[in-house]
Amino acid sequence: MNEDEKPVAYDTQGRPLYYRAEPKVETNNIQNVHVVKDNPTTIHISEEIAQKHIASKKQYPSLNLSEGEYVITSVKRHPLGLITIWLSAIGVSIVILIMPMVFQSSGLVVASQAKLFGSLILIALLVFVVLIAAVATMVYQYNKFYITNESVIQHIQTTLFSQNDQIVSLGNIEDASYRQVGLLQTIFGYGAIRLSTQGDETTYKFTWVSSPKKQVDLLNNTVEAFKNGRPIES
Numbered sequence: 001m002n003e004d005e006k007p008v009a010y011d012t013q014g015r016p017l018y019y020r021a022e023p024k025v026e027t028n029n030i031q032n033v034h035v036v037k038d039n040p041t042t043i044h045i046s047e048e049i050a051q052k053h054i055a056s057k058k059q060y061p062s063l064n065l066s067e068g069e070y071v072i073t074s075v076k077r078h079p080l081g082l083i084t085i086w087l088s089a090i091g092v093s094i095v096i097l098i099m100p101m102v103f104q105s106s107g108l109v110v111a112s113q114a115k116l117f118g119s120l121i122l123i124a125l126l127v128f129v130v131l132i133a134a135v136a137t138m139v140y141q142y143n144k145f146y147i148t149n150e151s152v153i154q155h156i157q158t159t160l161f162s163q164n165d166q167i168v169s170l171g172n173i174e175d176a177s178y179r180q181v182g183l184l185q186t187i188f189g190y191g192a193i194r195l196s197t198q199g200d201e202t203t204y205k206f207t208w209v210s211s212p213k214k215q216v217d218l219l220n221n222t223v224e225a226f227k228n229g230r231p232i233e234s
Contacts, residue, residue, distance in 0.1 A: 049149075056148075063146065063153060064165075072222060072232070075145035075215050077208040078190035082137055089133035096125050135160060145193065145206045147219055149232045152195065154206055166204060170226040174198045176219045178212035193219075 045053075045068040052070035056063070060071055100118065142157035152173065154166040173195055180191035191212035195204040209215060225232045 060146070062155075065148065066150065069148050069150045072147045072149060073215070073218060075147070075193075075206070075209055077140060077143055078188065078210045080184075080188050080190060081140055081208045085133055085136045085140065089129050092129050093126055096122060096129070140208075143206075145209065145215075147215075147222060149222070149226070152204075152219070154204060168195060168197055168204065170223045172197045172199070173219075173223050176216050176223065178209070178216040180212060 049068050049070065053065065053068055056065055056070040060074070063071070065071075100122065139157050139159060142155065142163070144155045146153040146155070149170075151170055152168045154168075155163065156166065157163045175194075175196045177194050178191050179194065180186055185191050190208055190210055192205055192207045193209050193212055193216060196202070197204075222232055224230075
């Protein structure tokens, strides 16, 4: 009989009592581990880029530039578009001025009061044409196309009270091209820029661009440098 099976005592009725050792339960030491998260990596912005960013913010206060983003070039519309607007206004004004002469040549007798009223209408129409041309000029000039070191920003102005910005990251630009059609565009050096993006295949177009080939070459070089992590020349 093993020692563990020998009675260690007896109860009041003489029955043996045995000792049973409780099995030892090994417990693993649990250590609290404190995980310290590293701070997010701070993007280093050189002094040169910081100065360019500040200068761009001052020059283009309406643009929402991110930290370290600066404008490489601002593409304006060609002046010929303004000439087209005002030539159209002049043409309409000439037609308005000729109308009284047509009535006179037809032999129509008009009372003096009617002549005065007609003159006032004539002046009002001419003022209206000039105002329309002035508004069209402002809307035309407000449309701009910006190339930054991070994105392309197109400011679209449709009326004096309707405008919006289209922003495309350089990394999302799949293709940038230009188009010049006809004799006038070739002679005067203007055309259209077309951008297409990856994924959703969205196409952006900016018309009446001065020197479109030069602007597209700059844009393509900027996109390539951005995607390859090379310094962007400005």
